[in-house]
Amino acid sequence: MTSQAISLTAVVLVTVATLAIGTWGLRFSRTTSDFLVASRTVRPRLNASAIGGEYLSAASFLGIAGLVLVFGADMLWYPVGWTAGYLVLLVLVAAPLRRSGAYTLPDFAEARLDSRRVRALCSMMVVAIGWLYLLPQFQGAGITLQAALGAPPWLGAVAVAGVVLINVVSGGMRSITFVQAFQYWLKLTALLLPAIVLLMVWVGDGAPNPVDVPSSGLSGDAWSLPLGGGDAQGLYLTYSLIIATFLGTMGLPHVVVRFYTNPDGRAARRTTLVVLVLLGVFYLLPPLYGALGRVYAEALAESGRSDVLVLELPRLMVPGLAGELLSALVVAGAFAAFLSTSSGLGIAVAGVLGQDVTGRRFGRGRLSGVAAFRAGAVIAMAVPLVLALAVPGVGVARAVGLAFAVAASTFCPLLLLGIWWRGLTEAGAIAGLLVGGGGCGFAVAWVMAGGQASSGWAGVLLSQPAAWSVPAAFLTMWLVSKLTRRTVPAHVSRFMVRLHYPERLTR
Template identity: 65%
Template sequence: MSPVPGLVALVLVTVATLAIGTWGLRLSRTTSDFFVASRSVRPGLNAYAISGEYISGASFLGVAGLVLVFGAEMLWYPVGWTAGYLVLLCLVAAPLRRSGAYTLPDFAEARLGSRAVRRASAALVVAVGWLYLLPQFSGAGVALAAATGMPTWSGGLIVAVVVVLNVLAGGMRSVTFVQAFQFWLKLTALLVPLVFLVLVWLGDGATSPATIDAGGITGKVWADPIDSIGDHPLYSTYSLMVATFLGTMGLPHVVVRFYTNPDGRAARQTTLAVLALLGCFYVLPPVYGALGRIYAPDLIASGSSDSVVLMLPVRMIGGIGSDLLLALLTAGAFAAFLATSSGLTVAVAGVITQDITSRRFEGITAFRISAVVAVVVPLLLSLLTRDTAVATVVGLAFAMAAATFCPLLVLGIWWRGLTDLGALAGLLVGGVLTGAAVIDNLLVDRSGGWFAALVAQPAAWAVPLAFLTMVVVSRATPSRVPVHTTRFLVRLHTPETVSLDRD
């Protein structure tokens, strides 16, 4: 396999990303442009951008790898990642936009009037953002090593450099245009090769995945969708569903994009469009995993399952055709890492700017310094932690978001009785429990038993405990309900058209 196609794809995507980002710089002049694109992004463009940043390396490469190894039960990942936007649409999108906040800590302070809750929220935004960035950098290394033969550490470094340059150029305004472009690139990169791969499969007699022995994993996993996730598959499946369904609303790079909409109605329109776009995209990666069970089952034993999408053209087609398809897939994979990393960097940098660097620097300078910090720390951590499947680490980020920001947002928007002490206690409980599980997963290789299952998928027990803690402590401290709560909730739930009519 020649490294030239992969290198050419890498260069072209990098040039296109930096060119679009530089073009966006012409429109970025104020601090509001850098943080939230001056709240002027149309629903269609915003939906493309959200889909572009949401489709990470875990979606582009990781889902196919998990389907290759574990079978059909891994379809809960794309189902949950898409369904999370339905929960977001129903409970959070419009009220959060009407709050007028720039970041999740802004919302927490505005709702509860507490600097302590703000600081806890800021720390958790950074933790979730860095946890989500880890697999982007490590996954980029795996992908580029498979496509070009480059050292694994180089992929993460290249992504980090490009992201920093792009974010420094124009902040959210530039990133919006880049991510919209990268969504269509990723969709095309998966769809076009898949057409040729399916034609080859049909020409070979349409061998069924249920008839093969994929490295010791037989066809039974396709008949029983919860059969092979460790020792406690039913628990693991439900816990994964809790994490993905409820974690989406707490992801900082997702939430911050809704602040770029002009109003709450546009936020809902954006969410509906995102549901449709993601639904189309997530049909594709599982097919790569299914074909991998036929043509590349050896990747399971070698621990290279995340590279199955890139390896299939080489295994199934060969020649110049495989080189061209591999180049397209490499471009899509690299775009996936860039888009998600850019969104996360903007979200984390925004929080660091407002709560840390703004004390010594001002405006855009503070944002740019924060962006460098937001990228460098997870890049270094990605070199120190043990190798873990890309989708697995992303699942842990969803679990942490579900156990912290989901209770804060749902109760903060829909329950008048939430107090600052209740929110703070719930954030600490959810953050500490899922944080301990994350550290254990990244540093310790466990297999078998209930403890391993509970730590690998912590959402099923951490999320209810966080909700319960917020409710119980708030009930015990009713005098700490902020005096402005009723007025703030009316603001969250009143459509902008009603407010305009009254004016």
């Protein structure tokens, strides 16, 4: 059996397992609440596995190792930030958000501020962030199938979009929860088992040091250079990345929606604690592949193919059938990463579109809850698929980093101020969302158009905007709310009690 046949078999098995588990979960999905939040009955351990499944995306599975290969140890800020973001979420957001009783972020915004305009703006932000995050999932799927099977890049994107759409429209959140929990453990296994073998090979070779490996494309000094170079611009990029990853997690729609599925606020906190453990274990592995790649796979960095390092490294280090089987296992894990993250994003975006677009007026009449959700799911998948095929050159980790920056600049200020400060007003929320979202939106458009950080300070500020867009959004929300403090909603005190007191007391 050829290497392509083995990899194809692995992809097919993952796809069949995904569809089978999703179909099994269909028997539990009946109501709109089942489709949107699994009727709020998902227990912490299952929910934590599902969150781990959807959160560990193409950037985690492929991007981190590639970045470490090219730029060195400072790229470890990505996994550190992505994990630490859940600590902020645990302390400040998880339990109050669950107690709000909302189905989506726009639901929370409308309930807190009693404003349809804020809800409409939040709906637009959710869709924009979801589509921006889906873009690298589809592109990563294309890269994976191209590297493993020699398939055209569009095939992986179309395959992932199709499988995800089937699962999302058939069972909604109920089905996807079981699928994503399974896919977390598959992804962990797919990286862990080959990593053990590769470490044994490395030790058997005398454990060569990555720093001492000569290369025309990667010098030994590159291992310790700060992000973007050892100057003020590089320092800015590092701090901006930290802000985006630390604060962006709480604004990601597919992450936040999972906390609505817990039975209560206490379960939401317990879920977050388990998630921190699961992510911490997983994120030990991609940097290991990056470090080994600096010994055995420097040619991938020199040829601009660093994103396929995780897929190619087992084959490069272990000759023969054993290497092919290990590579096929990694391919299966990568495909699971695209499916699980895309499923979570599809649920989040479809829920918003189903409530605020297709459920309001679709064609000549109004669709019911489940039908509106399914129509929203079609739109949620179709638009980013077209973008992924039209804009193929955006790096996986870079696109995800931009999505985090947008989330940190919009929903992070809204959630923190909305949950912990009674003075937030409708005008303040709208102004802050427009400043943060507008600034980041311009930066995203600039990057998509081919802008690079090497274009001087303007390019640096736009390539990683979180360091200025997040403070600007917070300051704008606070200042405008102060100026319009007479318009604080009348029900805010009662709503704050609901957010911060245990359910058994507020009943």
